[in-house]
Amino acid sequence: MAYYGVELEKYIKDLHVGGNSLASAISSDVAFKDIKKLQSIVGIPSEKLDFSPKSLILVEEYLQKYYFSLEDADIQKPTEEAVQIVRGIGAYLGKVLEINLAGQWRSYNDELLKTQVIIQPRSEQTNSRKKGLTLGNSALATWARVVYGEKPGLYKTYNQATKKRMQQRI
Amino acid sequence: MVGGCPSLPGFDNASPTDLTKQILNQPTLGGECSNYPDLDQIAQITDIVSTMFTIRQWSSQPPVNGESNSIGNWGVEQAEAFLPIDGTQLLVENPVPGGGSRIYDGQLTDGSRYVEVKTSLNSKVSISLDRRIRREVKFDSEQAIKPLWVFVAKSPSRGVRNLLDKYEIPWIVLNGTSSEETK
Numbered sequence: 001m002a003y004y005g006v007e008l009e010k011y012i013k014d015l016h017v018g019g020n021s022l023a024s025a026i027s028s029d030v031a032f033k034d035i036k037k038l039q040s041i042v043g044i045p046s047e048k049l050d051f052s053p054k055s056l057i058l059v060e061e062y063l064q065k066y067y068f069s070l071e072d073a074d075i076q077k078p079t080e081e082a083v084q085i086v087r088g089i090g091a092y093l094g095k096v097l098e099i100n101l102a103g104q105w106r107s108y109n110d111e112l113l114k115t116q117v118i119i120q121p122r123s124e125q126t127n128s129r130k131k132g133l134t135l136g137n138s139a140l141a142t143w144a145r146v147v148y149g150e151k152p153g154l155y156k157t158y159n160q161a162t163k164k165r166m167q168q169r170i
Numbered sequence: 171m172v173g174g175c176p177s178l179p180g181f182d183n184a185s186p187t188d189l190t191k192q193i194l195n196q197p198t199l200g201g202e203c204s205n206y207p208d209l210d211q212i213a214q215i216t217d218i219v220s221t222m223f224t225i226r227q228w229s230s231q232p233p234v235n236g237e238s239n240s241i242g243n244w245g246v247e248q249a250e251a252f253l254p255i256d257g258t259q260l261l262v263e264n265p266v267p268g269g270g271s272r273i274y275d276g277q278l279t280d281g282s283r284y285v286e287v288k289t290s291l292n293s294k295v296s297i298s299l300d301r302r303i304r305r306e307v308k309f310d311s312e313q314a315i316k317p318l319w320v321f322v323a324k325s326p327s328r329g330v331r332n333l334l335d336k337y338e339i340p341w342i343v344l345n346g347t348s349s350e351e352t353k
Contacts, residue, residue, distance in 0.1 A: 005265025
């Protein structure tokens with residue numbers, strides 16, 4: 001049996017092939033709309049979201065609470081609501097990166113799963129390369145972890161993406 | 171000029187033979203500019219799995235006695251210089267439980283495929299299989315679209331090649347000559 005995360009990924013790709021705008025790329029301009037929808041679904045009060053990196057932990061908590069409130073029948077298969085949650089998570093993470101680290105949005109083929117935020121290296125980091133993360137993918141993985149009962153890891157993702165040096169290249 | 175290809179700095183454009191382009195397991199990539207692949211040709215390369223390009227001169231001198239990160243960065247610069255690659259590091263997470271995350275060295279410029287660049291300037295004859303490479307290949311094997319592995323300055327060992335081929339992960343060797351390289 002395929003894993004939920006893999007099924008959801010395939011579902012989103014199929015939506016994109018079918019021209020469903022739910023699977024289209026997120027941009028800085030439309031991010032707030034997706035964040036509002038996430039708040040509405042998951043029940044996060046507006047005043048709680050201050051776009052600080054730490055607020056990602058709060059989003060994690062609300063995602064988990066929401067998931068635990070679902071009936072089993074609601075989580076058997078990927079749904080458009082799950083995709084909307086993924087969009088909302090990606091939009092919020094992207095805005096946090098944009099606001100705190102001057103992250104720049106980009107996407108390929110207008111696909112949700114190919115939406116990325118690129119962070120410029122800090123000026124003092126000589127010999128450093130640009131780095132970024134695939135927002136759609138990270139948002140999908142975050143929601144999948146919630147469904148698996150694991151830690152959502154959204155704040156961890158932020159920290160991984162913002163390490164001074166992502167990894168030693170070899 | 172070779173077969174109508176634009177003359178590109180660093181490539182030996184004297185003739186296809188002198189170019190020492192070696193295509194492993196496949197006689198041709200099709201097209202006459204295969205010494206300098208564009209995205210369409212990369213798409214074909216990823217179908218045939220493995221290819222080797224030899225260039226005459228790197229775009230910059232390899233670091234001498236450099237630490238692994240500077241060598242790695244240099245390797246990515248070469249990949250960017252000679253292949254249609256954007257060398258922005260990208261964090262990618264696996265949507266399966268416990269799947270972890272992976273940081274790629276970049277992606278093809280059209281965003282169609284992630285890219286892993288392996289660079290070695292040491293005296294070993296090839297880039298050999300180790301625990302890290304095994305872990306990375308395992309992650310890559312679970313991706314719907316397999317990333318492209320680019321080996322800079324050294325070929326992969328038989329063990330690495332076998333592992334990549336087993337999971338149908340495409341790879342390219344970008345090789346060149348340099349006095350620094352032999353140090």
